[in-house]
Amino acid sequence: MEFTLPSRVEDYRTRIARFVEDEILPLEADRGNYDAHENITLEAIAPLREKARTEGLWCLQLKPETGGQGLGKVGMAVCYEEMNRSIFGPVAFNSAAPDDGNMMVLEKVLDQPRQDRWLRPIVEGRVRSAFAMTEPHPGSGSDPSMMQTTATKRGGTYVIEGRKWFITGAEGAQHFILLARTSDDPRNGLTAFLFDADQPGWRIERRIPIMGPEEHGGHCELVFDGLEIPEENRLLNEGDGLRLTQMRLGPARLTHCMRWLGLSKRCVEIAQGYANERFAFGERLAARESVRMMLGDLAMQIEIGRLLVMKAAWELDRGGYARKEVSMAKVHVANLLHRAVDTAIQINGARGYSKDTVLEWIYRYARQARLVDGADEVHRMVLERSLGKHGRHFWRWDVAEGA
Known part of the structure; x- marks a missing residue:
């Protein structure tokens, strides 16, 4: 099993991390850039989208001939996680839902003339x-x-x-x-x-x-x-509508998980920052065993989520359907996001419940994660059905030819 990243993917990840830090987080910090529905205003995001395109960070999920970067699902997992360090990250790179999933499926099923009519305007950011x-x-x-x-x-x-x-x-x-x-x-x-x-x-x-x-x-x-x-x-x-739905929703569910991992890590980042600076009863919050256990457990759960997502991404990249892998990732990461932000709010106390941080934004957003693209219970039924069909082989490892 290979856990190293290709240097090309790492280059994209590094450049996206810098872009988020230098360009997007400052906009996120200014409430004047939020619209009435608490998203970033189209006026504020437009220059960032143009800059991301200029820097070659646009539509990583698509083939180069379609206007993307051809990273594949494994590369997307790494980069999408980095994008969503900011609540406004994915839209800057034209990798936000629902356009993200729509573009990927239209790229698969449309011939060139219909791609020019229906897909290209979305890829170019002219329509949603x-x-x-x-x-x-x-x-x-x-x-x-x-x-x-x-x-x-x-x-x-x-x-x-x-x-x-x-x-x-x-x-x-x-x-x-x-x-x-x-x-x-x-x-x-x-x-x-x-x-x-x-x-x-x-x-x-x-x-x-x-x-x-x-x-x-x-x-x-x-x-x-x-x-x-x-x-x-x-x-x-x-x-063939059900077939198209399956083609779209499997990868789209996984890209949700990629982005939610980024938000989960952001929650830990905010919680750590506050715990390190806040004193109570003569010591830093970060020194308290209860706080250290909460943060340590979240670090472990995030890493479990990353492994589940990466295994599903690898399976999709090699041509599999990854149904059970996507379902496991969807259930785990959706619940992880809710737990991560809840824990971060608890550590931040009243500050976390206020709008002084993005934690309350993420908290309200996170509750939908267990519903969108299939509720937890549906995915657990999918897993039980697979377990019933395959029995002990549900957990089998594939073996490389000639090994």
Whole structure:
């Protein structure tokens, strides 16, 4: 097993770390750069995005011919973790959700002319995108088979009727990936489409208020009442919607974990800094056994999360699906993030609960981690299903040929 990084990946990691330290953290520290939804203002982030592009730190997740850096999932794991030392890091490098996952899947499934139409504007940062799958009850959530939104084919056009909600970034998105039902087949009844925000036949019903800070474009409820999508804007074949969803969500779940590890480390960093400077009852907080145990345990849990993420990234890079590896990483790192920020707030006391640090921001953001892209319970069921299928081989090591 190899745990060293290629020098090229380390070069990217080092340059991203410097960029975050010198360029992004100063903006994060100034509350005047926050918009009404507690994200960085588009005006503040625009010069950083241009500078990241100029320095070759743009779209690390894509192939060079698409406009990226071709780092692969292992390289992304290292660099995404470094990016999210700041709460505003990923968007500066065009590596934030949902654009991140949308770009990766569109790169895989679109031919060159359609990449020029739908993917290139996102890669270049000229437009943003959204992924419209989740629906209100009784529609689909973690179970896509419950999807109620329909796509009825009429000649060379699909007519969309239905409703979606909690669609991240919808209010600011121009290009959408949409999942809709084209038949009652339990495995092949869903189909994926592309549509543009300027097309008629759909609307944003509302921007849903949430507990935490929001991505640009919020989390919206969408209504489709006759949106017409030409057949050429279908993704893959009719009935391949579930396949496309799996292609997108597996890597996207893992990139969430990569970023959450960066936030977890930031929480420890803030907690350590305060514990080292704060005195109580005649000694530094950092000298107290209880505080040292809390920080030591977090250091261990973060390292466990990094290993889980890296194993899943390695499996994806070699062409595997990494279903159980991604599920393990998703559950562990989502819970780790919540624990890390909660511990950091506890160590910081009232300071951590205030807006004098980003801890309360991260705390509110962290609660969604156990829900987005599959709740903890769903991923644990995935793991149990794999355990039931493979038994003791669930834990097997692959053996190199000729070894």
